[in-house]
Structure formats: structure tokens, C-alpha cells
Amino acid sequence: MRRSLRAVLLGVLGVALVAALWDLYKAFGPEDGVLVGERTLVLPRATDLAMPHTWEMVQRLFEPATGLPGAPTALGAVVDAAGFTLGIAARGWLVGVTVGLLLALLMTRFKTAESGLLPWVVLSQTVPLIAIAPLVRRWGAQVEIGSFSWENEHSVALIAAYLAFFPVSIGALRGLKSPARTHLELMHAYGVGWWRTLLTLRLPASVPFLLPALRLAAASAVIGSVVAEVSIGLRGGIGRMVVEYAQSAGGDPAKAWAPIFGAVAVGLVAAGAVGLLTLALKPFRLTETS
Amino acid sequence: MRRTRWNAPGLKIGIAALTLALTATACGGDDGDADADAGDSGSGSGDLTPVSLQLQWVAQAQFAGYYAAVEQGFYEDEGLDVTIAEGGPDIVPQDVLAAGDVDYAISWVPKVLGSIEQGAGITDVAQIFERSATTQISFKDKGITSPADLKGKNVGSWGFGNEWELFAGMQDAGVGLKDIELVQQAFDMNAFLAGDIDAAQAMTYNEYAQVLETVNPDTGELYQPDDLNVIDWNDVGTAMLQDAIWASSDRLSDEAYAEQTVAFIKASIKGWAFVRDDPQAGADAVTAAGSQLGTSHQLWMTNEINKLIWPSTDGVGMIDEAAWDQTVDIALNTENETGATIITEPPPESAYTNEYVEQALEELRDEGVDVDGADFSPIEVTLNEGGN
Numbered sequence: 001m002r003r004s005l006r007a008v009l010l011g012v013l014g015v016a017l018v019a020a021l022w023d024l025y026k027a028f029g030p031e032d033g034v035l036v037g038e039r040t041l042v043l044p045r046a047t048d049l050a051m052p053h054t055w056e057m058v059q060r061l062f063e064p065a066t067g068l069p070g071a072p073t074a075l076g077a078v079v080d081a082a083g084f085t086l087g088i089a090a091r092g093w094l095v096g097v098t099v100g101l102l103l104a105l106l107m108t109r110f111k112t113a114e115s116g117l118l119p120w121v122v123l124s125q126t127v128p129l130i131a132i133a134p135l136v137r138r139w140g141a142q143v144e145i146g147s148f149s150w151e152n153e154h155s156v157a158l159i160a161a162y163l164a165f166f167p168v169s170i171g172a173l174r175g176l177k178s179p180a181r182t183h184l185e186l187m188h189a190y191g192v193g194w195w196r197t198l199l200t201l202r203l204p205a206s207v208p209f210l211l212p213a214l215r216l217a218a219a220s221a222v223i224g225s226v227v228a229e230v231s232i233g234l235r236g237g238i239g240r241m242v243v244e245y246a247q248s249a250g251g252d253p254a255k256a257w258a259p260i261f262g263a264v265a266v267g268l269v270a271a272g273a274v275g276l277l278t279l280a281l282k283p284f285r286l287t288e289t290s
Numbered sequence: 291m292r293r294t295r296w297n298a299p300g301l302k303i304g305i306a307a308l309t310l311a312l313t314a315t316a317c318g319g320d321d322g323d324a325d326a327d328a329g330d331s332g333s334g335s336g337d338l339t340p341v342s343l344q345l346q347w348v349a350q351a352q353f354a355g356y357y358a359a360v361e362q363g364f365y366e367d368e369g370l371d372v373t374i375a376e377g378g379p380d381i382v383p384q385d386v387l388a389a390g391d392v393d394y395a396i397s398w399v400p401k402v403l404g405s406i407e408q409g410a411g412i413t414d415v416a417q418i419f420e421r422s423a424t425t426q427i428s429f430k431d432k433g434i435t436s437p438a439d440l441k442g443k444n445v446g447s448w449g450f451g452n453e454w455e456l457f458a459g460m461q462d463a464g465v466g467l468k469d470i471e472l473v474q475q476a477f478d479m480n481a482f483l484a485g486d487i488d489a490a491q492a493m494t495y496n497e498y499a500q501v502l503e504t505v506n507p508d509t510g511e512l513y514q515p516d517d518l519n520v521i522d523w524n525d526v527g528t529a530m531l532q533d534a535i536w537a538s539s540d541r542l543s544d545e546a547y548a549e550q551t552v553a554f555i556k557a558s559i560k561g562w563a564f565v566r567d568d569p570q571a572g573a574d575a576v577t578a579a580g581s582q583l584g585t586s587h588q589l590w591m592t593n594e595i596n597k598l599i600w601p602s603t604d605g606v607g608m609i610d611e612a613a614w615d616q617t618v619d620i621a622l623n624t625e626n627e628t629g630a631t632i633i634t635e636p637p638p639e640s641a642y643t644n645e646y647v648e649q650a651l652e653e654l655r656d657e658g659v660d661v662d663g664a665d666f667s668p669i670e671v672t673l674n675e676g677g678n
Contacts, residue, residue: 047507049483066577066584066678077582134380141391233348233378235580243379244348244582247496249478251503251512252584252676256478 019054026051052254060254061261074255078241078262085225085237086266088153092160093221093270097214099161100168107169108176108202109194118173125166129224133159133231152234160224164217171213175206207284214277218270226263238262338371339550344383344395348376349581351591352495352533353396354572355418359561361575368553374579387412387536393547394554399531399614400632401451403621406641407633411539414642416555416607416650417614418562419598422529424455426521427482427498428489435519437463437526446475446487454632456491458528458624459521467627479504489521495594499587503677512675530617532598535607539640548646556650559606563659566596569669587677593668600663605655607647614642 026046033050034043044050052060061075072080103121107114136155143150179201187197229239241259249256345353356374359365365372375392377383383395384402388410399414406412426445428434434443437459447453457467473487479500482490492498498520506513523529535555541547565572573588581588599606621632654661 045484047484049480049504066582130380134382134385137381138386138389138391231378231380233376233381235348235376240348240378241582243477246477247500247587248503248584248676249480250483250500251505252678255676 022051022054026053049250049253052257056254057257057261060252061258065255074258078238078258078265081236081238081241081259082262082266085222085229085239085263086269088157088229088237089160089218089221089225089266089270090273091157092162092225093164093218095157096161096164096166096217096221097168100165100213100217101172103165103169104172104176105198107173108198114173121166121169124162129159129163129227130231132162133228136228137232152232153236155232156225156228156234156237159228160221163220163224167213167216167220168210171209171216172206175209175213176202178209179205204284207281211278211281215271215274218274219267222263222267222270226266238266338366338369340373341365341370341394341550341554342373342375342392343554344375344377344381344386344392346377346381346383346395346397346533348378349374349576349579350496350583351573351576351581351588351595354565354576354592354595355558355562356396357561357575357579358564358572359557361578362561362564364557364560364564365554368557370550370553370557372554372557384410384412384536387538390538393538393550395536396533397536398451399534399617400454400621402534402536403618403637403641404451404632406637407635411640412536413539413542413640414534414609415537415542415551415645416535416558416647417531417609417642418535418558418607419531419533419595420602420606420610420613421598422455422523422532423494423594423598424452424523424529424532425492425494425498426456426459426489426523427492427501428519428521430517430519432488432519434489434521437521438465440489441465441469443470443488444473444486445470446473446482446490448475448491451632452491453626454620454624455523455528455530457626458530458620459523459526461624462526462528467625472627492520494597495591499590499594499673499677503584503587503673503675505675512673527616528620529613530620531609531613534609537646542643542646551646552649552653555607555647556653559650559654559661560659562599562606563661563663565592566600566663566666569593569596584674584677586672586674590671590673590677593671596666597668600666602662605647605651605661606663607651609642609644609647 025044029043029046031046033041033045036042061078062073064071065074065077103117107117133155136158137152140150140152140155140158176198183201184197187201192200225237226239226242228234229237230243234240238259241262242256245256245259343356345356347353349357353374356372360372360374375386382401382405383397384405386392387395388405395412396418399417402410402412402414426434426437426440428443432443434440437456440460440463445456447456460467460470473481475481475487475491479490479492479497481487483501483504490497492501498518501513501518502515504513505511506517535558537551538547542551569589569592573585573592576592577583577585577588583591602608603610618633618636622634622636623631625631651661
């Protein structure tokens with residue numbers, strides 16, 4: 001218990017430190033930033049426009065989002081949007097993790113599959129997100145199975161999955177191949193089949209590699225969701241909110257930061273959820289280092 | 291393997307985590323469905339023809355006429371059940387239309403001309419905006435009052451097809467792209483306000499207002515129009531046609547689609563006439579559709595959009611040949627920073643037609659709808675700080 005209290009305290013201290021640094025820079029930093037040459041800004045401007053006070057940003061959260069009567073507070077709007085994005089990211093993560101694990105299994109089982117698939121897996125991540133987002137949306141628009149019709153949010157979840165599957169497939173592949181040759185040979189000598197070896201040796205051994213991969217996948221899924229929301233023009237989530245609130249960056253500089261806090265919160269919750277999952281897999285964590 | 295037994299507390303927490311994830315998933319699904327429902331427009335009556343419209347940006351008063359037509363039931367009166375699909379930075383409306391995913395799209399003429407040359411079979415069936423809203427704004431002390439003054443300045447542009455009027459204006463004034471520092475502009479005007487950009491691109495209905503919603507640190511009051519010089523491309527003579535309704539060229543030979551096109555244009559124009567007569571209601575319709583813009587900003591935008599449409603020379607939607615030719619001419623002859631032009635040869639005949647809008651206007655005039663707005667006068671909108 002004392003250790004977790006310490007962790008909480010350290011966490012709070014960390015946030016306070018960032019806030020303090022921000023306002024210290026704002027107070028003492030050069031108003032016009034520091035320029036190298038004529039155009040390269042190496043230190044940011046400290047104006048109210050570029051860096052609102054931290055307390056203004058927090059205060060803004062509790063003011064109405066828009067001037068409309070009955071408008072929710074900025075915080076309320078951000079929480080709604082964050083929940084929406086988190087839901088999409090969670091779906092993307094689940095699909096991505098499933099696909100990643102299946103690919104890793106396939107590549108472990110068949111050498112040919114590994115040499116055939118691995119380059120494509122790596123290549124898949126070099127395709128820019130903004131290039132595939134409109135394509136996915138367009139393909140999705142043509143999908144209609146029975147009463148199920150493809151919505152834009154499915155496209156966003158798919159893109160999140162597209163980013164999330166990569167670390168999982170690579171991590172799981174390394175993990176599944178990590179048992180020492182002597183262990184594998186022992187299994188072989190016992191006459192144990194591939195599936196049994198997988199369950200008793202390879203899967204447990206893969207956990208230390210898998211856990212950081214799952215965390216990476218969670219981060220990727222969140223980023224994928226936010227960026228794809230912007231790309232595709234899906235309303236309701238944090239991504240769209242960032243673009244919409246940016247419009248008031250001039251007149252209401254603190255407001256533009258609200259959805260950014262929302263994005264941070266989504267990332268933290270996603271990482272936290274995966275952290276809980278790691279607890280369940282704790283018995284297998286023999287050598288995890290991260 | 292030292293210990294591979296699942297320990298109970300860990301397992302519980304794990305299951306809890308999994309449940310949490312699944313719940314989040316389920317919640318997300320619910321939210322999404324609600325959102326999708328909200329996007330639909332009254333799909334109660336069965337005999338309406340479903341029609342989808344792709345916008346080129348998110349819901350904002352730029353599209354007030356269409357939202358008003360949905361809200362006021364103008365489309366329903368014409369037997370149409372219109373669903374409006376919002377755009378985004380990477381959504382190209384004309385491509386979505388050409389791919390057959392929607393029935394109509396809103397886009398700027400110069401942006402579409404390039405797509406048509408690359409094979410998109412789409413047709414401008416109603417030129418809703420008669421005037422261009424693109425300007426280049428600068429603070430008075432920079433002394434930039436004409437395109438020639440841009441020489442040696444940091445000039446902002448969003449790119450992505452928004453830059454051609456600027457480039458054409460500069461080219462006419464003998465200012466080459468090498469004579470300026472072209473700066474990529476973001477969604478906000480901070481770079482302009484901070485002085486990184488001397489002359490920034492600004493739509494009259496959006497970015498110009500964003501500046502006027504910002505407190506001038508020197509006076510402690512909001513910036514005033516007097517603080518700014520505005521280069522208006524309509525005055526310079528390099529304006530290009532902007533928001534138009536585009537239809538699929540191939541499908542126009544299908545009688546049902548042709549009829550539906552007339553009905554769609556008719557109800558849309560009716561929507562715009564409604565917005566002209568009651569800008570506040572138009573702005574509210576957009577806000578009700580989920581736009582996050584501040585109240586005064588939304589009304590400002592509605593009012594500025596009205597100025598682009600009204601008064602209309604030949605009736606809203608009519609494509610003026612001279613204006614079309616000017617747009618095509620600029621598209622053919624203006625080079626961007628890579629030396630490319632929008633198009634290399636004149637667009638095909640099918641690129642625009644007045645056939646459908648003429649029918650729509652005739653029907654509207656018969657019904658007594660004012661489609662010319664000859665005595666239109668804009669309202670006065672007071673912008674509040676932050677547009678709220």
C-alpha cells in the first residue's frame with residue numbers, strides 16, 4: 001500500500017512539475033521566443049496566445065463550451081468526446097490484438113508464412129494513415145450485410161486496428177520464438193505435439209514480449225482513432241474536437257487545449273486498462289523488462 | 291517454467307479489465323448509433339427517395355442552406371429524404387461522388403476541374419455561391435493593399451487547392467512565387483496574429499472573423515476591421531467559383547436521377563432563401579446539426595455566406611459563363627510552386643450545365659419564391675471574444 005501511495009504522489013508531483021515549468025517559462029521566457037536565423041523558432045513564444053496560463057486552461061474547462069444557452073461545460077463536452085474515442089480505440093485494439101496474435105501464431109507455425117508475411121507486416125506500417133483513411137471509408141461505405149451497415153466509426157476503428165496489430169504481431173512472434181532450443185528439444189523428446197508445446201511452453205514464454213506490445217498497441221489504437229477521426233470527418237470524438245476548437249485558438253486560446261487534455265486522458269485510461277491486464281498475466285512475467 | 295499457475299487476485303483484476311474494455315466497446319457502439327441516427331433526417335415516411343449529400347467540410351454555416359432545407363422540410367416537400375455527410379481534411383467530395391458513394395457533393399469549381407481532367411465524371415448543376423470568399427488579409431502596418439505588395443513578404447496559404455486565386459493574383463501583378471516566402475497555414479490564425487505570416491489567407495466567413503474575435507494586446511479590445519487590409523480576389527479579378535452542387539454526369543441521363551436533381555436543387559435554393567430571410571434561424575439549424583462554432587461566429591458566417599449568394603444576378607445556382615470561363619482560364623494558366631497548373635486542357639462540355647437549375651428556378655418563381663434577392667441587405671453581426 002505504501003508503495004502505491006508513493007506512486008500516486010509521484011504522479012501528482014510529475015503533473016505539478018510540468019504545470020510549474022510551463023508557467024515558469026511563461027513568466028520568465030522571452031515573449032517572442034528564441035529564433036535561430038530568421039525563421040527557425042527553437043524556444044516557443046510566451047504570449048498568452050501561444051501559452052495560456054495553466055490555471056486559465058483548467059478554468060476554461062469548467063466554463064460553457066459555447067455561448068449557446070444550455071451548452072455543456074467544456075469539460076463535459078470533452079468527457080463525452082473522450083468516451084466516444086476511447087470506445088472506438090478499444091474496439092480497434094481488440095481487433096488489432098486478435099489479428100496480431102493470429103498472424104504471430106501463423107508465422108510461428110509455418111516458416112514459409114514468416115518469410116512471406118513478415119515483410120508485408122512491416123511494409124503495412126509505412127503506408128501513411130491519411131492515405132488509407134479515405135480509402136477505408138469509401139470501401140466501408142459499400143459494405144452492407146443484412147441489417148448491418150458500415151458506419152464511419154467502423155472505419156475509424158479499423159484504422160486503429162491497423163495500427164494496433166503491428167506491435168502485437170511482431171512482439172508475439174518474438175515471444176513465441178523465445179524459448180531456448182534446449183526447452184523445445186526437450187518437448188520434442190517427450191513426444192509432445194506442436195499445440196501442446198504452444199500452450200505449455202511458447203505462450204507462457206511470449207508473455208514478457210507481449211505485454212509491452214499490448215501497451216504499444218493501446219497507444220497506437222488511441223492515436224489511430226484520433227487521427228482517423230480527423231481524416232474521415234467523423235463527429236463525436238476527440239479528433240474532430242481538436243480541429244473544431246482550434247478555430248477559436250485566437251480568440252479563446254485556453255479552449256483549444258481542452259480536447260488535448262481529453263486526448264491525454266484517453267491515452268492514460270487506455271494504458272491503465274492494459275496495465276490491469278498485465279496484472280492478470282503477472283505469473284508469466286519471468287523476465288519482462290520495459 | 292517456474293510457476294505458471296494463474297493466481298486468483300491477478301486473474302480477477304484481469305477479468306475486470308477485460309470487462310471494462312468490453313463495456314467501453316459497447317458504450318462506444320451505443321454512442322455511435324445515436325450519432326448515426328442524429329445524422330439521418332426524418333426517415334419516417336416510406337415513399338421518400340433517399341438522397342445523400344457530401345459536404346466539403348464539417349457542419350458550419352457555409353452549408354446553412356442545406357441544413358435549413360432539411361430542418362424546414364423543404365427536401366421532404368420535394369419527395370427527398372436527404373442525409374448530409376460531413377467532410378474532413380482528407381475527404382475529397384468530388385471523389386466520393388465520382389465513386390458513387392453519394393448522390394451529390396458540394397465543392398469548389400477549381401478543385402473539381404482537376405478531378406474531372408483525371409477522369410471524374412461529374413457535373414456542376416448549380417453554382418450556389420456567385421462570389422468568392424477568399425481573401426488575403428494583413429495588418430495595416432505591413433502596407434499590403436494589392437497583390438504587388440506581397441513581394442518579399444511571408445505569405446500564408448492552406449494549399450490543397452485553396453491557393454489558386456492568390457497565385458493568379460500574384461502572377462497578374464508580376465510577383466513570382468520566388469519573390470515571396472510561402473508559409474503553410476494551419477486551421478487557426480495564430481501564426482498570423484504572432485506575426486509569422488504577413489499576409490494570411492482568410493475566408494470572409496471564417497478566418498477573418500477569427501481575427502476580429504481576438505483581443506488586440508495593444509488596445510485591450512477586439513481587433514477591428516480598421517486594423518486590417520484585405521485583398522479581395524473578386525476586386526482583383528482573379529476570383530474563382532466556389533461552392534457548387536455537383537452531380538454524377540453519367541447518371542444525369544437517367545430520367546429519375548435528372549428529376550431528382552431538379553428537386554434537390556429546388557429545395558436547396560429554397561433553403562438558401564430561408565437563410566437569407568432569417569439568418570439567425572439558418573445559423574441555429576447548423577448549430578442544431580452539431581456544429582461546435584460559437585454563436586456569434588456562426589451568425590457572422592451565415593451573414594457572410596448570404597453576401598456570397600445574394601443578390602443573385604440571374605437567380606441562385608445559375609452558372610455565369612463569364613465567371614466559369616475566368617475560373618477555367620486561371621486553372622489553365624496559373625502555375626503553382628512546382629510549375630504545375632490545375633488543368634492542362636479545357637474541361638469537357640459535361641463539366642457544367644444550367645439545364646436542371648433553370649427548371650428548378652422556374653418552378654420556384656412559379657411558387658413565388660424570391661430567387662434573386664434583389665433587395666437583399668446583409669445584417670450587422672457583432673462578434674464576441676472567441677466567437678462565443
